[in-house]
Amino acid sequence: MGLSAEREISLRRGNACLKALISRGYNAVAIDAVRDLPFRLRDEGIEVTFVALHGRYGEDGTVQGMLEVLGIPYTGSGVLASAIAINKAVTKEILRSKGVRTPGFIAVNRIEDVKDLKMSLPVVVKPAKEGSTIGISIVKDRENLIPAVEEAFRYDTLVLIEDYIKGREVTVSVLDGRPMAIVEVRPKSGFYDFKSKYTAGMTEYICPADISNEIGKVCRKMAVDVYEAVGCSGAARVDIIIDEGGPQAIEINTIPGMTETSLLPKAAACEGMSFDELVERMLDGASLKG
Numbered sequence: 001m002g003l004s005a006e007r008e009i010s011l012r013r014g015n016a017c018l019k020a021l022i023s024r025g026y027n028a029v030a031i032d033a034v035r036d037l038p039f040r041l042r043d044e045g046i047e048v049t050f051v052a053l054h055g056r057y058g059e060d061g062t063v064q065g066m067l068e069v070l071g072i073p074y075t076g077s078g079v080l081a082s083a084i085a086i087n088k089a090v091t092k093e094i095l096r097s098k099g100v101r102t103p104g105f106i107a108v109n110r111i112e113d114v115k116d117l118k119m120s121l122p123v124v125v126k127p128a129k130e131g132s133t134i135g136i137s138i139v140k141d142r143e144n145l146i147p148a149v150e151e152a153f154r155y156d157t158l159v160l161i162e163d164y165i166k167g168r169e170v171t172v173s174v175l176d177g178r179p180m181a182i183v184e185v186r187p188k189s190g191f192y193d194f195k196s197k198y199t200a201g202m203t204e205y206i207c208p209a210d211i212s213n214e215i216g217k218v219c220r221k222m223a224v225d226v227y228e229a230v231g232c233s234g235a236a237r238v239d240i241i242i243d244e245g246g247p248q249a250i251e252i253n254t255i256p257g258m259t260e261t262s263l264l265p266k267a268a269a270c271e272g273m274s275f276d277e278l279v280e281r282m283l284d285g286a287s288l289k290g
Helices: 007-023 037-044 062-070 079-086 088-097 142-153 194-198 213-230 263-270 275-284
Strands: 105-108 123-127 137-139 159-163 168-175 178-187 203-206 235-243 246-253
Touching: 007 275, 037 062, 062 079, 079 088, 079 213, 079 246, 088 105, 088 159, 088 213, 088 246, 123 142, 137 142, 142 159, 168 213, 168 263, 178 213, 178 263, 213 235, 213 246, 235 263, 263 275
Parallel strands: none
Antiparallel strands: 105 159, 123 137, 123 159, 168 178, 168 235, 178 203, 235 246
């Protein structure tokens, strides 16, 4: 289930999806995506792959490229879209070029670049290529900025420093190009961090989100615009903050969470789709993208 810092989440996702596929009658097996992955795929005679990997080597196009070479259809986005989406800096540059509203930011690869930073506080500091809020900090005081950047550098050589946007947090999952029910996220701690994401009871989820029809239409269009701008396929999830000026796109996840607290299954359930049905629908979209 992977080599990234998000291995634990990959294991939880993989086990949940494996159980669902078996319950739907598929001859499914779990394969831990470590260095011998190509040989395991060959030995197991795998015909189609349900990619359940979060983070590097699974969400960044690496495994997707290997599967393209092996000729094994797989779920989710292809090599380029995966590589773009996992890099928050590249994604945000593309969104800017497409006119999609997104918080201001700078990307740094040296601690020296932070010392004369002109951005006003608060800011959000995060590794450019990690997920699940790993290595992320909200910085409100200047003296905490460099320690936050140093923490982010533990996980990546490129760090994003982004304007902190105060507002309501929603997420829009997109399945095969269609926006799903909007989920509002209300973490009890006030910050949707790793603990809030993956600990039952730490976050309140409202689906459908308690927002106006007008704002909902804007959020759904924004999610599809981001999905198409990055070149995604299959299932993806776009995180959005709604401030006084309207929605702003934060990032897109090409392999959304699939655990008991995850947002894509909540959106599907809101539309009357069971977890097992969602997993099968995702598998049905498996293909080679090259």
